[in-house]
Amino acid sequence: GENVEQHPSTLSVQEGDSAVIKCTYSDSASNYFPWYKQELGKRPQLIIDIRSNVGEKKDQRIAVTLNKTAKHFSLHITETQPEDSAVYFCAARGGSNYKLTFGKGTLLTVNP
Amino acid sequence: ETGVTQSPTHLIKTRGQQVTLRCSSQSGHNTVSWYQQALGQGPQFIFQYYREEENGRGNFPPRFSGLQFPNYSSELNVNALELDDSALYLCASSPRQDVETQYFGPGTRLLVL
Numbered sequence A: 001g002e003n004v005e006q007h008p009s010t011l012s013v014q015e016g017d018s019a020v021i022k023c024t025y026s027d028s029a030s031n032y033f034p035w036y037k038q039e040l041g042k043r044p045q046l047i048i049d050i051r052s053n054v055g056e057k058k059d060q061r062i063a064v065t066l067n068k069t070a071k072h073f074s075l076h077i078t079e080t081q082p083e084d085s086a087v088y089f090c091a092a093r094g095g096s097n098y099k100l101t102f103g104k105g106t107l108l109t110v111n112p
Numbered sequence B: 001e002t003g004v005t006q007s008p009t010h011l012i013k014t015r016g017q018q019v020t021l022r023c024s025s026q027s028g029h030n031t032v033s034w035y036q037q038a039l040g041q042g043p044q045f046i047f048q049y050y051r052e053e054e055n056g057r058g059n060f061p062p063r064f065s066g067l068q069f070p071n072y073s074s075e076l077n078v079n080a081l082e083l084d085d086s087a088l089y090l091c092a093s094s095p096r097q098d099v100e101t102q103y104f105g106p107g108t109r110l111l112v113l
Helices: none
Strands: A004-007 A010-014 A021-025 A032-038 A043-050 A054-058 A060-066 A074-079 A085-094 A101-103 A104-111 B006-009 B011-014 B021-026 B031-038 B044-050 B053-057 B064-068 B075-078 B087-095 B106-110
Touching: A021 A085, A021 A104, A021 B053, A032 A060, A043 A054, A043 A060, A074 A085, A101 B044, B006 B087, B011 B021, B021 B087, B021 B106, B031 B075, B044 B064, B053 B075, B075 B087
Parallel strands: A010 A104, B011 B106
Antiparallel strands: A004 A021, A021 A074, A032 A043, A032 A085, A054 A060, A060 A074, A085 A101, A085 A104, B006 B021, B021 B075, B031 B044, B031 B087, B044 B053, B064 B075, B087 B106
């Protein structure tokens, strides 16, 4: 089955800096890659997603890139703010149903 | 807010008991997926329901079962609870026009003693 690896597990940046989180996946048939933000005690919130026919997608300060050949995708957050502090999960969807396989998460801390 | 709701918010059970968790999907959403999230881990897929039928299952034993109702709400049932079942249980619903995209509810935190 699909396996998703996520790095780093923790990331600390200064406010205004950029943050990059990377994920790799194993199933070459995977074609949908969402990113979720989960604040403490809250639900995972979809922040951006990308499909396999696109190499990059941007939404304001957030961007995701996808390299299908290398089977990895990354989340880029620019001009980080303290409210960006949360756990971020990448996920991949492959196969015949819509199961999402998640990475183990990255705890992002943005220091004021 | 995504509109997906779950009940109850918290639950404490003892080993061997049975539990039922409920999920109301957002209006216009006809697919519901259930996930288990252990502390410090990413969500793990349990199963998915579409048109009241199971549409895929993860690596969970048969004591995890579910239902979907005609109004697209859903239940997750867990029999013979074990200590390791303690986790946050999340449901996610998907709209008809974009079934890949999943929007999560707030979850039910289950503690098994």
